[in-house]
Structures are given as structure tokens and as C-alpha cells.
Amino acid sequence: MKIIYTDSLVIGGGLAGLRVAIASMQRGYDTIVLSLVPAKRSHSAAAQGGMQASLGATIKGDGDDEEVHFGDTVRGSDWGCDQDVARMFVNTSPKAIRQLSAWGVPWSRVRAGDREVVINGEKVTITEKQEAHGLITARDFGGTKKWRTCYTSDGAGHTMLYTMDNKAIQMGIPVHERKEAIALIHEDGVCYGAIVRDLITGELIAYVAKATTIATGGYGRLYAISTNAVISEGIGNAIALETGIATLGNMEAVQFHPTAIVPVGILTTEGCRGDGGLLLDKDGYRFMPDYEPDKKELASRDVVSRRMTEHMRKGKGTPSRYGDHLWLDITLLGRKHIEKNLREVKEICEYFLGIDPVEEYIPVRPTQHYSMGGIRTKPTGESPTLKGLFSAGEAACWDMHGFNRLGGNSVAETVVAGMIVGEYVADYCAENALNVSTSTIQDFMKREEKKITDLLVRDFGENPFRLKAEMQKIMMDKVGIFRNGEDLEQAVEELKVLNQRAKRIALRNRISSSNPELVEAIRVPKMIKLAQCVAYGAMLRTESRGAHAREDYPERNDRDWLKRTLTTWKDDSADLPELTYEDLNIMKMELPPASRGYGVDNTVHHPDTPKREQEIEEIKKANPGADRFELQQLLNPIPIPEKFKGKNERIGRGFK
């Protein structure tokens, strides 16, 4: 049995995983990163639009700060997020971006003087301040009050990931590529690493560690059409679920992005609309102002996606052989802007659609994009139920996004969580010894070996590719943007059947080394379980919140549903996961629930909401001289590692 020991095992070489690894290495702990692919090819590389941090250097970000960012994030989440975490996040994001700037990201900068931009379909001139010249600039994104999304042209994820990986290389952090974690090792409620399959040789290796961090990204590929990379299959989430101890949070919270190209589902960034692009229907009519007169194309993502779907249901979509779609018009931005700031978008249009977006409209449709759900963690990033297991990035339900995440808040989360959770991982390594028995490691190893041997010897059975396609179709048809009880019940039943069938997979290519069919056979049963968590959670949540939109329960229901879904799978032979709920405590909220300001407000309010509002008023009255920092301390005292406690400087206002 091959065993590799380390202090900090990080599963995932995207932005979140690398940043956690850097933190534990900086604190002197032996660290290993595992990745399915070379770290720089992780899905983080595909983020185009940018990272939210309230630097307020551009004139259109004037007045921005942590409070405004906090408000946008909480409203964006439809009050489903953990406000402690959202607070830690907004306070740390400016530090994260400045650190990345020192490490090498070539963030686009403010250029003093006049420049022409497109706002609400009109060309306007804005004047950047002289004293802001050369500082990190930002663009507009959906659901934000200020221009806060910092970027490098349209390759923010790429430059961030390259910088992060280069930093990891500089520090000598080993990244074991083409390795797949297929099970977690745990004993007496403590996690000690993972059983890992080498995707080239097929060898199983036990990576045994004090602290294990899952940073494996999202589970978008549960859907047939997704903007996500083909490796975003949620395996990290699934192996946590399969411990029977760790919980997953809000798995039904799945985001659909308004503008993926038709039919392949490749994303065109929100930056297209942030920079002034418009959505048009089959008649070339700009319809968003009719639905959302205030924010129009730049309403929150979940809202725009639903409005687009509604509009197409009214027969206003452009028909095509792949079904109806709408148009994204960026022609008004002009060639110069597109070739500089939206170049990836232009390349994508040229290669995949054969069109030039400077001249032609882009066919788009809302498409699965982001997984708000994931491994439930405490604000420290540790699982509340399985000690020594941490999670960060899209894989986690740290829960700063609740039921809808804002564009630009995800790559920001990956690095901020990486910094914060990384410190707690290091603390954990300092405080805990490695106390796992060899027999436990052996048992886990044998169990995984047996599963693979069973697959290799079975003569007849199910085809894993086909099972996956069936699952993806169910998710597309029945667990999509708009959901209803009947479809969801069917989805839950159909997935149960797939779950059973997935126990009888047989291979045509029966070798244990490098074998794509075996990879699929190992993953598909796990993916089906996750799909069941999503569908079942969606079926039971009889309200609409953020991206979870029930046609049969259109109101947000704080009275009964201001709570987080927690999912476990204790008995492997069960055909459904177990769901419990965790209340969000309004009496602790810095920002009590209110209307998000889209469409009609039909919220069913919670009795605590007015109580908390009044309490906050009283606290404010009792502390008339308190500045925003003191107020926050009174309303929402949060834990945050010492290193990141300081205030953030901005031009024109210093540290105020």
C-alpha cells in the first residue's frame, strides 16, 4: 500500500486550493496539492469578467466601501447567505486584490482624464480623477451599486490563476497532477486525507494528512448544458457526502447565467452587459427595461435569467434548430473596446459561432453556471461535523452567496476564502497530531480497490456514459431555472432509479490504468447522488429564493424558509439523502431581510424581521457617535484572523 504523508492536503489546484496551500506553506506546514489537471488549467482560468473588491478608485466606484459591498452581496443572496461570512469577505477582498497585485496580476488600471463609456445604451463621457491614475480600475457588473469588478481585460481568472500558481511554484509547493481523490479517509469523526487514484497508472495512493481541504470547484456538469469546464463534476462534494458525516449545504441553489452562447453553452462574460451591451428579442427590441425598469440588463443574474425565460415563453425568442434564444448586442461598444476589453468573447464568437460580435448579435440563452451549494463549513472553513475537513471556493458552502451569487464575487471568494480558511487550516495543523490507525487507512484503501475490481470483472451491466447522459437530461428538463412540484417529484423518482442502475455499471475497456471509461464509472454514481441532493432539496423547498424559483411557490417565504438545507447520506444503500435545516438567525443579522427591489415584492415576512429592525434602530440611537466600523462591531462582531483585521485605504478618504 502506497502512503504519502503530509500536514496539509489540498484537493484542488484552482484559485481556492492554491491559496489555501500557500497559506499553510507560509506557516511552515508540509503541503501537497492534488489536481485532475495541471493547476493552471483549472476552471478558474475561464473566469473572464473580474473580481469584486471595493477599492473605489474609478470615478464610478466613488463612495464604495465594505458597507456597500456587504449590502449588495446580502441582497444578491436574497438574504440566504451567512452574514458573518459575507462580512469577513467584504472586509478582506480589498486586501486580497492588493496582495495579488504585488504578486503579479496585471490588473487594468485607471487612466486619468475623459473616457467614453456606454451606460444604458447611451455613450457618455466620464472623467477619471488625476489622483486615481494608475490604481486598479473596475467595471460595472449586475446587482451592484458601484462599479466594483476589477479586471484584466477579459482574462481576470487567467491572470489570477497564473499568478497564484506561479507563487505556489516559487514556494516549492508540489502539485500532484492527474490525480483524483475518490474517497476521504476518516476515523471517529476526524478526517485524515484521501484515497487517490493516479489517472495515468491507475494506482491507488493513500494521502494521509492532518488537515484536508476540498477545493474542487462546482458541480455544473450535473446539467447537460453548462458554462462550466468538463471537469466540474462535483466529485469533491460527493466524497464528502459519502463519508455520511460531512454535510452539504443548499445543494438546490444552482445559478443560471443569462448569456451563454447557443448551442454549446460557452459563456460570454457579464462584462458584456457591464460595459454596456444590451439584450434584444427576435424583433430586435430591448425588453429588459419593461421588466426591470431600474437595473435593466444589470439586474441580478437570477433575475435576468428568469426575465429572459419569461420573454421567450411569450414567443419573443428567436427560433433555431436548438430551440429559442435571444440576442446579446455588444456592437454599440465599438471595435476598439471589444478588441481590447472583450477579446476572449470575440474569439469565442469567431471560433464557435463564426460571427464577428463587432458587427453581429450573439445568440444567447440562460445556462447553468454556478453552484452556490457545496460542503457546509463554519466561518473557519471547517466542516461542522467532520473535524479536520475544510473546504473553500466553489466547492464550499461557506455561504457568502446564499441563493444567488453576484458576478465577480466568486473569484473574489476563492482568494479571500483561501486566505482566511488557509490560516485556520494552519492553526489546525499546529494544534493537532496525526492519530490515525494504519488499519483504518487500509480499510479505506481495500474498499476502493474492491469497487474498482468489481467494475473490472463485471461482464454485463450499465453503460456509464449513458447513465450520465440520462441524469443530465433529467436535471435540464426538471430541475432548471423555473421549477415546479410535479417536475421535481418526477426528477427525484427518476434519479432514484438511476442510482440503482449505477450500482451495476460494467465496462467494455477493462484495464485498471489510464482508462476514461473507468474514470466515468467511478464518477457517475457519485454524480447521480449529488443530482439527487439537488433535486430533492429543490422539491422540498416550497418557496422561491434567489436562483431557486418555484412556479408553484413564487413568494420568498422568510417565515418558513429562512433556513439552510443540510444534506447527508448516512446509509450508502439508501436511495435518497437525508435533509435537515439550519435556521438563519434574523436577530443576529446586520442587514435584516427586506425586498431586493426586483418585480413585485411578495415576501412572506418573518416575525423577527421588524423586531430586529427596531433593535438596530435602537442600537444606532444609543451610539450616535459611532462610525461605520464601530457600528459593524456592535451589529455584527465577526471572527477574522488577526492578519486581516486592518482597515482598507481608499483615495480621497484614507482609512475612513
Next chain:
Amino acid sequence: MSDQERVLKFQIFRYNPQKQGDKPRMVTYEVTEAPGMTIFIALNDIREQQDPSLQFDFVCRAGICGSCAMVVNGQPTLACRTMTSTFEDGEIKLLPLPGFELIGDLSVNTGKFMRAMSERVESWIHDKNADEVNFEKLEERMDPDVADEIYELERCVECGACVSACATKRMRPDFLSAVGFMRLARFAMDPRDKRSDEEFYEIMGDDDGVFGCMTLLGCEDYCPKDLPHQTQIAYLRRKMALIK
């Protein structure tokens, strides 16, 4: 996009070094073309419908991550963004990218090569203060044009097409190659990197470095991100020539 269905003929290099007794060979597969089909779609179709052992690497399938470079009808390119409709006779021959360790079939180990390249050129900001920077304060300013210029070179996706298209690399196994030069040019241009020209010379001032380049420019012809190899290699050479 034509609506007429045609049958594409793929000739694909097959060899699994992990499998005892396996031998390199070309195998032909037929696939019914679908509208908008890319090589990514076609290869998955072959894997799912005909041969589940077929190995290849795709991650983003959007021309962004650099995973899928292979030789398509003689040209190194990103397979995921290559439409099958661009091949008039419907015959497509696929080979793994030369110059890299073969994992199996169309899959090569570019990751290992690129990590070694990054270590060799020390692909990071050299500044003793980078870790001590006070991130509560305003970030160091940068000229907006300089930031844009750095990004131009930072767009490399480490796909390896330039390496496979390089005649010098074929003769000199340790030749740093265009991808390494682009990375060095990127850091040489960055005011945050405090390395001196002499330090850069240490890395690339020999025949395995920038003086080995025969300026055949296969790199520039095949770079999917249109990096300016020619100008940057010339620039590095001039810079290095001034040292000695």
C-alpha cells in the same frame, strides 16, 4: 453551417504505453457530422459510441485553458475550437503533440513540461518586498499602458503548440522554447520584477536560450493566442546581446 449530414473520417493515433504489448498505430473512425460540431464533440462521440478507451484532454472546451492542443491534419492547434466543417473533404487526421511525453493516444504531459519551464525561468515576481507589502494601503500604481502590455504576453495558455512547431527544439532537447521566452519577456517588462538584465542573462543567455533560436517562427504561426513571438524574441536578444 450546412444542414446536410456527412460522414467524417477520423484517422487517430492510438497507443497506450501503460498497456503491455500495445503498439502505435492509426485507427479510422467514422462519425456523422452534426451542425456546429467541433473536434471536442466528435472525439467524445467516438469515445462514448465506439471506443471508450480513447484518451484525450479537454477541460474548458472553449479555447481558454490550453489543454487540448494536438496535431490536426499536420497543424498544431486547439482541438476544442476547431470546427469539423472547416475540413472540406471530411477527413481529419489527429496526432498527439510532439515534443512532450506521451500519456496515451492524443494525451500528452504538457503540465510536467510547463512546470519545469516555470521553474527554469523563475516565472514569478522577484521582489523581496512582495510578501511584506502592506495590503491595507493603496496598491503600488502602474501605468495603464504597461499593465495592458503585460497582459498581452500573459495571455499565453501554455498549450505547447509553439514548442511542437519549433525546429530548434527538435534538435536541442533542452531548448527553452518560445513559451519560455514569452514568459521571460513578460517578467522583463514588469516593473514589479526587480531582476537585472544580468540575472535574466543567466537564465537565457546561451544556445539553449535565446541565442539558440533560428528564427524559423513556427511558434508565431501556430500560437492560438497570437502572441508576438517574433518581436519579443528579437527584443530579448537585443537586450541580452548588450550584456556580453
